[in-house]
Amino acid sequence: MLTGAAAAAVLAGTAVALPNVRVPSANAVPRPGAARGREVAVFGGGMSGLAAAQELIERGFRVTVYEPTYLGGKARSHDVPGTARGGRKALPGEHGFRFFPGCYQHVPETMERIPLPGGGNVKDRHLISVESAIVAFGQSGYAPLAAPASVIGAVQHLPALTTLDNVRNALTTGLKFVIDIPPTELAYFVNRELIIATSCTERRLGQWEKQSWMEFVKAKGKSAAYERYLAGALTRALVAAKSHTASARTIGQIGLALATSATGLIGQYDAGLVLGGIDKILNAPTNHAWIDPWVAYLRRRGVRFVLGEGVAEFSVAQGRIAGARLMSGRTVTADWYVSAIPMDRLKPLLTPALVHADPSLARIRRLQDDWMVGIQYFMSRRSTLPPGHIAAMGTPWALTGLFQAQPWNVDFAATYGDGRVHDCLSIDISDWDTPGILYGKNAKQCTRREIAREVWAQMSRAMNGGGERLLRSEDIVTWSLDPGVTWSPTIANATPLMVNTANSYADRPTAYTKIPNFFVGGDHVRTNIDLATMEGANESGRRVANAILDAADSPAPPAVVHPLWELPLFDPLKQIDRDRYRAGLPHILDV
Structure with missing residues (x-):
């Protein structure tokens, strides 16, 4: 039970931001003699490209988005x-x-800033909560069951949740789980997530990033159901990642974020077990509810869209991007160039000249999708x-x-x-x-x-x-x-997505590069959410915008970039773990 100052501290939350994903802040006063061009060419009209375009057009830049196929990317x-x-x-x-x-914080906030005809915005009119879930199993002996996702969901769907069939299924599945997965293994799995929750950032990156999730939860030697459902299926259902190859840090950290938001104890997350909001969807097809109004809003603000055109090559001269050749053969010139194209399409564009200007870009080739x-x-x-x-x-x-x-x-x-x-x-x-x-x-x-x-x-x-x-x-x-x-x-x-394999964090680019007028957005960029998602792509687009603001010496306020939030009651344990990690000792719960 938390009262008084302790409760206030929990509700405040502790910000957790990853290193090397700094957000360059715009200078209040432009430096004399610095380049202050306002023309931005964004290549890619998916989530990161549209997010970057919005942040930049709202801050006085001129933005052109080049998209070879469809606006909206994998979200369309x-x-x-x-x-x-x-x-x-x-x-x-x-x-x-x-x-x-x-x-999720960035995507709902973007939706809130997209006005709709007749009043309101995309978030308020089209983002809704679903307060229940259906859990089914691909193996005989388990029965599917409906479960509430919140207290309000239990009230809203009480008749469906309390039918004789659903109660029978819940008992059947629960008993089989106890038989197939011993309580000691369930407790052990919870312990592994607690290790993530109380690990310092240094250990998360220095140790857990280098292990797969299957290695981290130590599935070898456990029951077949432990490996199948807890170690494997749960990971696949929540984040579409393969437990044998996915980074333990990434899976553990996003699992912690989902669990933390569900508690309702973090004020920055618009969710909780009582009032719901843990699981939200759009109440109409994505393009109708979100993408089309977004593009219409950006057009009204002045964003220019060139469809049917993609980038074929970035031309480098004297360490800067001198132009971009389109697939049609036409050359585009701008002050700032943004690659917001998917990773699989970016890899062929990593020419020797581009990599020579920023050798770290070569590591993108090692990323997997x-x-x-x-x-x-x-x-x-x-x-x-x-x-x-x-x-x-x-x-x-x-x-x-x-x-x-x-x-x-x-x-x-x-x-x-x-x-x-x-x-x-x-x-x-x-x-x-x-x-x-x-x-x-x-x-x-x-x-x-x-x-x-x-x-x-x-x-x-x-x-x-x-x-x-x-x-x-x-x-x-x-x-x-x-x-x-x-x-x-x-x-x-045509639309694969990057997967966070073990030890892949070092290979992922930041939004800014060593090429002063070249920036990278997409779900493969380093972000705080650290997962190939709409949220990660949106965050990367904001980081691109902030890096351009910084490079252009713009006095405009930076785009908001949210950290993940964790319960501050774990902070003392994280400090203990930080001391142990620096001393070369294992996590105190890692037994």
């Missing part, structure tokens, strides 16, 4: 071609459903489950999902498609390298139709494990896989 949604009928909108497809956990792609099933029957995300734990392809009609509060049949579709089950596929249950092949070896059938088989086995047919094949009207996945002739993915 799209219309499924040829599905609109009778005055309705096309069925809503997407790269993957959106998830805004309570520890992975696939996380969505598929939507359009259903003739509306789901009766409480609205919330579905974590299909232990499915071979690491599936998570969301029924959209109920949380969107929309009549699907009247709004989308041809009138036959009443709901949409949007599923993210996070593992493309593990054999499935239907064809015995991994996703990269399958055809488009085989992927659709395999995903449905895995999700159905998990969701129907309690005996009730929550998913029925006969309800599928049609489906849509992210068009970024193509077969030409072999399978390819």
Whole structure:
């Protein structure tokens, strides 16, 4: 129980920012003789490019965004071609459903600054909480169960949560968990997360960054369920990372942020177990609710968008970027150049001249990416489950999902498609390298139709494990896989994302470089959130803007960059660990 000053300290929170991700602050008065150009060329119209454009245009810079394909990047949604009928909108497809956990700060703040016609802003009108979750399991013996995500969620969805089937499933699953994962192993897993919570920053970077999450939680020698669900599936469901390769520091730290925001004890996080907000989504397709209004706002402010054009080469002269050649052959010149393109497209642009000007950029080539792609099933029957995300734990392809009609509060049949579709089950596929249950092949070896059938088989086995047919094949009207996945002739993915493998932090670039007019944004840039997410990309765009403000000697106030927040009651333990780490001693709980 916390009272008085102790409670105030907890609510204040402790800021945790990573080293080497400093935010250059703008000078109050321009230095005489310094370059103060205002023309910015941003290459890439995804999350980081749009965030940088907003921060810069609002501070008096002239910004042009060059985007070869679609604005919004991996956050965009799209219309499924040829599905609109009778005055309705096309069925809503997407790269993957959106998830805004309570520890996100930059993205909601950006949404709050995007005005909408008729009043209000994107955050207030379109970002909503879902106060329940569905937990399912890809192994027989476990039954799916609905669980509240907050006290308000328990109240809102009490009838659905207290049905005989759900109570029976909860008891069945709980008993099997106790049998399969001994209490001592559950306690040990919690202890490992406590180690992260009480580790100093130096140990997190110097020791835990160099281990994989599977090594850190010491899954070897534990029960099969410990490795499958606690060490593996939980990581995949929350952050779409592979526990065998992901950095223990990254996984542990983001897990700590999610747990900390859920407590409601940190005032900087707009979330808590009582009032909810731990799990938020948009109440409409991403482009309709967010990306389109954002682009419209930036256009009104003066941002110029050049679509169908991407950068092909950065020209270097005398240690500076002298120009950028576009794919069309045209050359662009500006005062400041921003690479906000995905990592896989940046790597081919790392020419000897660019790397010679800043040798640290060569380390980007060592970074790895992975696939996380969505598929939507359009259903003739509306789901009766409480609205919330579905974590299909232990499915071979690491599936998570969301029924959209109920949380969107929309009549699907009247709004989308041809009138036959009443709901949409949007599923993210996070593992493309593990054999499935239907064809015995991994996703990269399958055809488009085989992927659709395999995903449905895995999700159905998990969701129907309690005996009730929550998913029925006969309800599928049609489906849509992210068009970024193509077969030409072999399978390819146009939108991979960087993965934080063990010891990869040193290889990731900062937003500023040694090239004085060249800056880097994207989910591969070092940030406080330290995970390849919309939040990380948005934070990187703000860091780019601040670095340009500093380089241009702008008197404008810097863009806000938020640290992660942790409970200050751990601070004394972190100091003890700092002393132990400097003395070469292990963490006091590392037994």
